[in-house]
Amino acid sequence: MPRVLGLLWLLLPGLAALEPLSVGLAIGVASALTGYLSSNPRFYCRYVECCPGAGHRLNAAALKAQLDAKLFGQHLAKDVVLKAVTGFNTNPSPKKPLTLSLHGWAGTGKNFLSQILAEHVHPAGLSSKFVHLFLATLHFPHQEQVKEYKEQLQNWIRGNVSACPYSVFIFDEMDKMHPGLMDAIKPFLDYYEQVDGVSYRKAIFIFLSNAGGDLINKAALDFWTSGKSREEIQLKDLEPMLSVGVFNNKNSGLWHSSLIDRNLIDYFVPFLPLEHKHVKMCVRAEMTARGHAVDEKIVQAVADEMTFFPKDQKIYSDKGCKTVQAKLDIQEDIAMSNNQAEG
Template sequence: ADSALVTAAQLSDRYITERFLPDKAIDLIDEAAAKLKMDATSRPQELDEVSRRLLQVQMEQISLQTEADEDPRARAQLAKLEGEAATLLARQADLNLRWEAEKGKLTRLSNIKEEIERVSMEVEQAENEYELERAAELKYGKLPSLKAELEQAEAEAEAESQAAREGKGGAEEGPPLLRSLVAASDVAAVLSQWTGIPSDRMLRAEAEKLLELPALLASRVKGQATAVEAVADAIMRSRAGLADPSRPLASFLFLGPTGVGKTELAKALAAALFDDEDNMVRLDMSEFMSAESVSRLLGSPPGYVGYEQGGQLTEAVRRKPYSVVLFDEMDKAHPEVFNVLLQILDDGRATDGQGRTVNFKNTIIILTSNTGAAAVIEAEGDPNKEDEVRLKVMDALKMKYRPEFLNRLDEMVIFNPLGLAQLRAIASLQLKALQGRLAARRITLTLADEALDALTDLGYNPEYGARPLKRVVQSELETPLARALLSQAVADGDTVEFTSDAQTGKLTLKVLASEPEPEPEAAAAVAE
């Protein structure tokens, strides 16, 4: 389909950086078409999964039949398996019928195309041999009727496919098992296998991503509504075409105390706009404190050690042109680093040690700094002191950085110190992440409200932000859980809860209940 060609060109240009158009787009289409061809000649994946599950259920039935006479649980399980087997048999029969019908339609299309090709060759042969009567009969009689038949068959197939996508007409049984046209989703699926980026993220509209951006950022970065809004607004201006196209998409200087979410916001931006947290180039400026180390950003000049390797900055952006570039702790950088940044921020490009021009126009440049952090901490997040804090921070910036550097930045974003309420929300996020890791072992973790409050109190330190909280989660939750798992006090499938002592605030782990064994279908899914 035409949409597949457009998608192949767009997605390959964005996600495959080591190759060139049109080769990489053609390879995408080629692999997607080959996959459709293989699907047409082999059993569809859905039918194969149903058949394998049916075989597994039948084997379980045989193994339970010997125990069913004596064990009531085995009888109940056997009855359940019999019901599942009946459902699977009906589903298998339905899929087989659909597969045969769709295979017949594809075969008909293929036969018509082969016949058109054969007749076209006969026309050419007849014209070469001056058999004009036969050539005219084939060219103006048989060939047009075959082409009309092909158009009708393709139109019917496209109508059925469209009805299946929209859930209309005769598409109640689901989308077609076999297709003859490569769709945009097929191209995205192939690229997803190559890059590991989920295909649904690739196909999401740019406008949809931008409209959801403030909510996505706020869900990950707590207590920084002003900073999130400023960043989201700058990104939307740039993507709407209102910003200078010769510069990076946006450039920010994140200011504030440590542990308030500066780096987390950079990660959230990479995930929201460029589909993956890994699409972030992170450079720690503590590694670039000397004049000699600055050459590592762009790469060594010819004749020096490391010339072939390229620069840490330029090579990373050359390989991932759509990414967030994070310069962490700019206070520690050598002044020569700012000379490199001036060119990137102004022209959106840099030349590496090998003479290659690297494009930064599709990157978001983020710099973090603790300059003025003392003024931010003193204000304690008081909204009435916001203007005063900004003036103090800007004065500190002007003393630290050159005006031509500050003038090239799109936004200077000040992060507030975190209060107990924001820290509690961050603790909930970290708890959810821990629950996700335990879910693989079917262990349910709950935390009483008073325990969450105690955890927040233990991790609260206005000067260091959320970093102490992470250490508290490790020592108060993860370490007791690890000990309980190793001593088998907690087993797979258990439900555990942490409570806190009202007097001391000490957290205690309790095993509440054990989860029953998973259903056969779930167990099979895990096994597969």
Template sequence: MDGMEPIAQASASELKMSLVTPIRAAIRIRRKIRNLKKSHQQLDLSGRNSAEGSRSSLLRRQFSTDSRVGYHSPKFFNFDTPSLDQVALSNLKRKKKRKKSRPVLYPGNGRKYLPVEHKSKAKRCLILFFGIVCFQILNAIENLDDNVLKYELDGLEKTMQREVFGQKIAIDKITDLLKDYLATHWHNKPLVISMNGPSGVGKSHMGRILAKHFRSVAESDDFVLQYYVMHNCPSDSNIGTCETDLSKMISDMVTRAELEEKIPIFIFDEMELMPPSLLDMLHGYFQLNQDNEYLNAIYILISNIGGNEVTKYYLQNVSSDVLNVPQELHDIIQSSLRQHHNLWDVAEIVPFILLEKSHIANCFLDELLREGFYPDNSNIENLAGQLKYYTIRDKQYSITGCKQVVSKVNHLHPYT
């Protein structure tokens, strides 16, 4: 019986060990699950390394515990499925790995060639086309400048400003019209300029300046015609003969100018005295439906038509700035011209305004210098005071303009 006791004790101890080992394993598994849950709650994308460190520490503790008790558990043991954050991190890591590509290595003894670019022929043609267009535009601009310089319009403008007093608006407008028209030789209509205003304000003097300038530029009288109605076609002459002679002169000048590629200038003074039949004939040259040579011409019409209306309007608006009302003067003069004849419908109206007393003094000074007199200021003031003036608001405007200046100077003694 004594021999049976050790056997019974050994079997009891073995039974006890077989019961304790599964319980310990279950306790370890439960602790492991609890620790893993805590680590999953603390998991973050930025803190992935810390979560991995905690996981590795748990696995080390589990392995050490199993080794102590003699239970060999697997190295990776987890009942939970991987979370979405872990999946995203693993995918991101794979993508980064995929982006890395191996460098292309060329043989040491080989030549490196770049890909051949096939140039389009259409692109070359387009560049050539743009070059031709730019060259043509530049050439046209240079031709325009050369054509204007040929007529020396800057010198003409300075001459008008020096010799025609008190008509700055008229000078600027005439200069602009001539520059625009003379910039090229080919036109679709002739240029018609009508100078209108009271007597003695410088219209006829302006016509003489234009005729003298264009004669000197052309170096010939063949392309400038000055036509005075009272001289070339007086009231007692045959109107039919006047029409024939004038038509022949215009045709001959236009033909010669076309052969030499020049623009003729026709200056008609005293238009208010021209007979209606002659006005009808002249109006025919202003039309568009005619030969090309008749379209390249400049007609300057000088008359006193509308002068009374300009005087009345100017005296009524003497307080206002005349520079701001040129359109009103233009409409007033054009209304008066249409009542006379319809040829002025195609004309550019250039109003000439009244002259002040200071302008009359300049006229006397210029005439005295021409005649060789000493320009004495007291003598000039005395001569200017002999004329009649409109006096409005401390301003004096000459009634006859500079019309009587020449006769007053001619009556002076040569030695006074």
């Protein structure tokens, strides 16, 4: 009712100047409109974001197409996440929430993938009232307040899942989370039908972390050194090592966590370090997104500005594609200045 009255007030700016009888009539119309919208949810949800109904199905083909077109060099992450999300979404009665832990160095696509996934569950993506992003350094900055954070986190998750069972929770900077904090959400990730009358089984939890990146990079380099293609790397080659490494890492946010000990994280998803060719793909994609024609000279110039490791072979970008936008700005400015000078 308040939402409809507010909308009516915007549509009728002279409402405040109306005499009481007219105002009463307007409120009556608003009440009738509220009743109509309540009985016609499809119409109502065209204008107000609604939680998906039980029959909602994620468009797996569209998700795959977007990941193929926009996420570069991450065959493992794309395959694992696509299968996990599709299976979870088509299961009418999942036994627990879907919980994914994404690991890798900065700039490899963890945030990007989580945003794309959120948009396919809720079209508004990170702007959706059903998608919730937590940043360790912003929302949980003080070690001495961990007890209060745990209580706040539980209340926040409980309230939002009560409002929409299909809520998505993204925890970024997991490697900066205070030890023990994430154990507060263990009851919500477990195999319980309900917790205090609320079912969490249709929610999605995503953890993003740089922890384990060194382990992933070493494994990728070992494959390269042995003459194998990165596409030959399988989840079984990395996931066991990754889960153990994160569990024993005091700076992982999941150090000795019950979430790992109780096997409540469904997949540890490795993001591989990006090679020269992947950086160039990022540059081309960014130029296209800006509406610019792809200039291979600029693409190469941006790639040349990036730094790579190991020191001798220079195979992998040490920042992934994280600084591509800033370096592209500079190279496009240089190209424009050169064109003007030549003209």
